[in-house]
Every structure is written in C-alpha cells, then in structure tokens.
Amino acid sequence: MSKRSAFDAPRSVADIVLSNDVAGLAARAGKLADLGTRLNRVLPSALAAQVHLANLRERQLVFFATSPAWATRLRYSQALVLEAARQLGLDARGVVVKVAAAPVPEATRPNPQPLSESAARHLALAAKLLA
Numbered sequence: 001m002s003k004r005s006a007f008d009a010p011r012s013v014a015d016i017v018l019s020n021d022v023a024g025l026a027a028r029a030g031k032l033a034d035l036g037t038r039l040n041r042v043l044p045s046a047l048a049a050q051v052h053l054a055n056l057r058e059r060q061l062v063f064f065a066t067s068p069a070w071a072t073r074l075r076y077s078q079a080l081v082l083e084a085a086r087q088l089g090l091d092a093r094g095v096v097v098k099v100a101a102a103p104v105p106e107a108t109r110p111n112p113q114p115l116s117e118s119a120a121r122h123l124a125l126a127a128k129l130l131a
Helices: 013-018 022-040 068-076 078-087 117-130
Strands: 051-057 060-065 094-099
Touching (some): 022 051, 022 078, 051 068, 060 068, 068 094, 078 094
Parallel strands (some): 060 094
Antiparallel strands (some): 051 060
C-alpha cells in the first residue's frame, strides 16, 4: 500500500472522515501553509498581505486574493511565484487566482447588562398587557 503525498488529488470530506485520515488532512493543511509562507516571501510585502496560497492542484498553485486588483497584481507576478516554486522542488505549471474577500470581523458588542428588578417587573407587566 503506497503512502499518499500531501499534494495528491483532492478527496471528499466524507472519504477522509470515513477513512479516519484526519491526521493526513491536517498534515496537508500544514504543508500548504508552509508552502504559502515560503512563496509569499518572494512577493512584495503589500501583495503578500493580500493573497494566500489555498491549494496545489493538478500542478496549479491556487491563490486567493482579497480583491480583483490584488488578483491582477499576483497574475503579473506569476513568473516570480513559479520560479520560487520550482526552487522549492515543485513542478508547478501555472498560477490560478480566485477572489475571495477577507471575512469582515463581527462588530464587538458590549456585554449585556442584567435587567434591574424594576425593569424586569415593568417588562413582565407589559407582556401580560399585550398577551
């Protein structure tokens, strides 16, 4: 039985869970994160802050960019990225860039204050009157 490489063909989540290969999934995620860090080092810092490696699939480096403008800048830098990938021993043949806006953080809400006894009584009375 041969061992799977971290960059083999994608598998469905159901296959991974049923095969108890969650450790393999974690290893692949770790390798992709490490590869992404190494590839980002060759990019200008402003660009590296706006893109990240999402996958290596069928010899294509798949990146996410936070906007179409950053995706275009990465496409212009793809020769640099591919050369860095080759120096890391990858047989990458192309760069695919997808736009995926960074998630907007939820606004921080203050902790709710408990109702005073008086306010609780007034609300209970209003609820009875409305019912």
